[in-house]
Amino acid sequence: MAKPIVGIFGLTGCAGDQLVILNCEDELLDLAGALDIRSFHMAMSDNDEDCDLDIALVEGSVVQPEEVEMLERIRSRARLLIAIGTCAVWGGVQAMKNEEQREKLKRQVYGPKGKDFGIIPSQPLSSFVRVDYAISGCPIEKDQFLQAALSLIHGDLPVLPDYAVCTECKMRENSCLLLERGELCLGPITVAGCNARCPAYGQPCIGCRGPVEEANVASEVNLLREKGFTLVDIQNRLRTFGGQSEVMQVAPTERGR
Amino acid sequence: MNRENIYFPHLAQITRILPQIEDHKLFGLTFVDKSMKDNFSYRPGQFVELSIIGTGEAPISISSSPTRPGTVELCVRRVGRVTNALYNLERDDLVGIRGPYGNGFPVEELEGNNLLLVAGGLGMAPLRSLLWYTLDNRERFEDVTLMYGAKIPDEMLFKYELLSLLDRPDLRCMLTVDKDEEGIWPAHIGVVTTLFDQIEIDPSTTYAAVCGPPVMYRFVLEELLKRNLSKDRILMSLERKMKCGVGKCGHCAIGYKYTCLDGPIFTYWDAINLPELI
């Protein structure tokens, strides 16, 4: 089989996901040997801006009109477009203030210089183009990325977890921060894949990987409220990383209480 | 490990690939190990776990008949990771096979009876095994009838093979399509249940073997019950998610039955008692 032709791109984000790829130090040579990487602005020069791609890996969310064009161009070149990282998959931290007026935010942050560019509410790639696969995480997990890449090299679509952080947390026999310490933990509604890293260090899950498939947010909100958290606390935590995803909006019956 | 490892696939070579209909191919597989090749036996209605190494495993019902040993035939629909990977393989490539698994049709019990095979769409894949088993042991069965319906002629599995059976004197082969817009179909037109008016069923000496999409079951069952066929003489081959095939992984459990151990052939009476079954 010919080596898959790959492009790695970054929109608005911290570039942490591309950094994870570069940080695959021991594996990078094997990976670079099995893939034909034509475009990776963060890591190489002489990028091919026109070739057809088997796989496009795109990090970051869309916050500028120019990025919509960039993304559409990438889409038109790629057979498979894979969103990498929570920004690309869910809109990321920058989607937290999406309901506030863009112009006002721009003035606050950039002052008069903000006149030179346009901004739109932060949105995931899937708001604009078809996304074939989504590898979430803030940043993505190295092992998960490697397995996904190897699956693609093997000719298969990657298999990603369809279950919550709680599952991995229990497998590691971490003490339950939600039940034992009453902390605001989003483990039950956040997609696994991190091997419950934060709870293993005694820190509650803040949902950085985005919601699990069919997340029961209403039940999570109810149980957190019963533990004494205010709706504002809960909403802030839900929206930190899942701001743009509909499921992370507090259930309608809970709104306005 | 001393005993046989139940999770090891046996290597088999792809010896034949016959395209059937869109995204359906019949794969002929021959075990690499000679004793496996000579001794692999199974019952019609059983299935195997097909392994594509590095991709995964999937349960596939056997379409060939044990009366024709040497090659195991699997009719595979391109529909998931494993089957996609299989479609990327070519003749002489290797795959893994575990099995056979499941109960299969109770062929000894069926002997001496009339048999009515009712298939819809892709349901012909497991029933083809039973069909050839009965034809190859024809003297052990009384009247054998096949009713097979597909939406259009281009969606009929084993079409030419089955059309060649139309003239066979020892088989009532009734093939039908729901629609034939091109006017090329030489046999009956109409859904499979419209064939029932053409046959007589003696409920005391008949078994029905049914396999098809979920919607078909309701209508076919209605026809069979109307003709007083007993609920435990109606046999159905059912699909469930399976991982291990050997009753360990839990995925195919329905109520108190495991599709992989107690099925995939269930009677209609089983289905009544297992509300999720069909």
Next chain:
Amino acid sequence: MKMVKLQKKNLNAFLAGLEKFGDLHGPVRRDTNDFAFQKVDAPEQIAHDCLRTILPPKKYFTKPVDTMFTFSEAEGYRAPDKDLHTKIILFGVHPCDIHGIKILDLVFGGQYRDEYYFARRRNAIVVGLDCMPDEYCFCRSTGTDFTEDGFDLFLSDIGSSYLVRVGTSLGDDIVLETSTLFQEIGDTDRRAYKRRSAQRINSFEVEIHLEDLPEIMDLEYESRIWQELGDKCLSCGTCSMVCPTCYCYDVVDQLNLDAKSGSRLRRWDSCLFKDYALVAGGHNFRADRGSRIKNRYFHKQRGFVAQFGRPSCVGCGRCIVSCPAAISLVDVLTKLRSRGNE
């Protein structure tokens, strides 16, 4: 059954002397109320006040993530050698968990024997320990509060000593290894054991009736309760992970960097996950949470009875104490029974 006596002050000396039989594992404190079975360097690390560990002992026999075999072009399929043959002594296993292991023995045995499971079972010495129930224990109701077998040794608290029941020939070898530490039991010990046993039986706060539960469950198959539970359930998988008798697994092939060789792994799965019954082609036999939670209850309390003659619930209470959504099996079964009477 052979019975001897071990003074409590000699327990650690006894356990320390078992090195040649394997690595010592026992419950260790993780947090104020949390314990986990793990390897200990010294018997003193074992928490004797542990009533339930986060994960049951099943993790030793069917691991959360387990290699089924490795594959490569050069070597074909190879069974993993690693950790199938490590000898361990599992100390402090309560009766419910011993019953849990016995139930898994049924599942992994039978027509198709899982030799990985049984290799690990053969290499584990089980030293049971009795316990006093808390408000979540209902093993008395599930008939798993005592056990006649499934252990090599079983220790029951009789005051300043343990009464030790010797369940296997290997258990006897262990006793003989440090025979100076053991004494014969006398009338006082017999009386103490009976007293303790009666006290234990009377300590259960929870009682549910299981005899006619399969019929009750059939009657309530269409009950609203399943949908109500589905609304509450987070599908987080916790109850399945912590259950001593949940054995479901998923299978994945993991590739090495050459993208050719690799391992076939199995990983604990849960019937509450959305894709559990999803078949290739897209049909999901249990697409909504309510039907999935119903399936879980039916399989444990109804299906297993039909298959093996007993429910696969051992009354350990783990699913109740660890459910984030506060779903209680005892409440659910009580509600099912009283449905229509309210």
